[in-house]
Amino acid sequence: xxxxxxxxxxxxxxxxxxxxxxxxxxxxxxxxxxxxxxxxxxxxxxxxxxxxxxxxxxxxxxxxxxxxxxxxxxxxxxxxxxxxxxxxxxxxxxxxxxxxxxxxxxxxxxxxxxxxxxxxxxxxxxxxxxxxxxxxxxxxxxxxxxxxxxxxxxxxxxxxxxxxxxxxxxxxxxxxxxxxxxxxxxxxxxxxxxxxxxxxxxxxxxxxxxxxxxxxxxxxxxxxxxxxxxxxxxxxxxxxxxxxxxxxxxxxxxxxxxxxxxxxxxxxxxxxxxxxxxxxxxxxxxxxxxxxxxxxxxxxxxxxxxxxxxxxxxxxxxxxxxxxxxxxxxxxxxxxxxxxxxxxxxxxxxxxxxxxxxxxxxxxxxxxxxxxxxxxxxxxxxxxxxxxxxxxxxxxxxxxxxxxxxxxxxxxxxxxxxxxxxxxxxxxxxxxxxxxxxxxxxxxxxxxxxxxxxxxxxxxxxxxxxxxxxxxxxxxxxxxxxxxxxxxxxxxxxxxxxxxxxxxxxxxxxxxxxxxxxxxxxxxxxxxxxxxxxxxxxxxxxxxxxxxxxxx
Numbered sequence: 001x002x003x004x005x006x007x008x009x010x011x012x013x014x015x016x017x018x019x020x021x022x023x024x025x026x027x028x029x030x031x032x033x034x035x036x037x038x039x040x041x042x043x044x045x046x047x048x049x050x051x052x053x054x055x056x057x058x059x060x061x062x063x064x065x066x067x068x069x070x071x072x073x074x075x076x077x078x079x080x081x082x083x084x085x086x087x088x089x090x091x092x093x094x095x096x097x098x099x100x101x102x103x104x105x106x107x108x109x110x111x112x113x114x115x116x117x118x119x120x121x122x123x124x125x126x127x128x129x130x131x132x133x134x135x136x137x138x139x140x141x142x143x144x145x146x147x148x149x150x151x152x153x154x155x156x157x158x159x160x161x162x163x164x165x166x167x168x169x170x171x172x173x174x175x176x177x178x179x180x181x182x183x184x185x186x187x188x189x190x191x192x193x194x195x196x197x198x199x200x201x202x203x204x205x206x207x208x209x210x211x212x213x214x215x216x217x218x219x220x221x222x223x224x225x226x227x228x229x230x231x232x233x234x235x236x237x238x239x240x241x242x243x244x245x246x247x248x249x250x251x252x253x254x255x256x257x258x259x260x261x262x263x264x265x266x267x268x269x270x271x272x273x274x275x276x277x278x279x280x281x282x283x284x285x286x287x288x289x290x291x292x293x294x295x296x297x298x299x300x301x302x303x304x305x306x307x308x309x310x311x312x313x314x315x316x317x318x319x320x321x322x323x324x325x326x327x328x329x330x331x332x333x334x335x336x337x338x339x340x341x342x343x344x345x346x347x348x349x350x351x352x353x354x355x356x357x358x359x360x361x362x363x364x365x366x367x368x369x370x371x372x373x374x375x376x377x378x379x380x381x382x383x384x385x386x387x388x389x390x391x392x393x394x395x396x397x398x399x400x401x402x403x404x405x406x407x408x409x410x411x412x413x414x415x416x417x418x419x420x421x422x423x424x425x426x427x428x429x430x431x432x433x434x435x436x437x438x439x440x441x442x443x444x445x446x447x448x449x450x451x452x453x454x455x456x457x458x459x460x461x462x463x464x465x466x467x468x469x470x471x472x473x474x475x476x477x478x479x480x481x482x483x484x485x486x487x488x489x490x491x492x493x494x495x496x497x498x499x500x501x502x503x504x505x506x507x508x509x510x511x512x513x514x515x516x517x518x519x520x521x522x523x524x525x526x527x528x529x530x531x532x533x534x535x536x537x538x539x540x541x542x543x544x545x546x547x548x549x550x551x552x
Contacts, residue, residue, distance in 0.1 A: 275523030456500030
């Protein structure tokens, strides 16, 4: 209608200008004077009044022909306050949308962090299992090492005992050798004395032999002298045969002297032979004594060498004993360290086994459906008017937990610090509050449930039929459309849960709503379409939410 009104206004302006100019020209030719005005002024007034009249008549005709425009103009002032209020609601809705988007982004980050933490926990569990395997292998290795060290210690102790026995034997042998060496030294001294005595007897025999030889030489000299005298006597006999009797007497005397000399010579020769035999015997005894002395010296040197060897062996045995003691002390220290490390590893292994057993028990309980409540599962939720109604709320929570198999006094429990924080939050809100309690960890059947509670004002989050989330859906591919619509429903559910609505309270699109939506989207032309998700009733944290699609 506006596009028709604008050309009409343009044409009307032209008609008014022409008609006013024509009327003013005619009034000017007539030289009219109204109220004492000049004809020119009168013509100008007539022209203005004519234009105003023509415009008013044209506008009246247009309004008469377009009653809806009159109604629109009449309702404009009435709708202006509502328009301002709607604009304020729109700004508030946009602010809520921005906050919801921020909260959704934060929740996506938390979800991503939770998934990352879950993966990290799974990785940590795998690492813990691998670490447990490594620790068990290390424990077995250490036990084997401890056994080997114990066997080595026992072998070293046996070796030390053997070394001590050898040392004692060596010391006994050394003492016996020392006693034997002392005996041999005494024998050497005795033999030395005997050798000195033999040498003295030999010297005495030699002196006697020399004296006998000198006596023999003197007797031989006397014999030679007697022979010379006999020759002289024979010469005298031949010269003086007359003195025969005298000579014969003298010859008899000389013969007796010669016999005596021969007897003395024979005795001297006999003494010489005896002296030579004594000298030979003495020399033989001396050689035997020297041989015995040499043997004794050799035996003494051998015993000295043996004593030195035994002393060296004793010193080596003492060094070996000290080294074995040091090795034994080091092995004992290492054994104590290994025992301490083994105890620490056993403690770590026990802790890891406990954690593994706990994780395995939780995993087994989860697999065997022995859990009353898995972690983060909703235990109970209700609207609590104030702090005074909190005890009754927890009684209801305990009854709800008992129906799922939780046992204890009470079956559901919240630690004092968390309850104090919840009471403080309820006092701060000071309105009707929606409180939801979830399982803080996996709770097995027959055991109490540890709670984690949160409180939100039970205010209207979205009006009925108000779009919660919109998204652009690409048309053409049915699978892609289903995925995009599913993501849109998930985002809308995430927006609701981030504002305090339990995910268990949100009902997504069923097949009876999804199939007609996809059919309508397939009937549309173009490449994309905007789809919204709204709730059939007002959305509050404590109300059930039934979602449905909105397609402009």
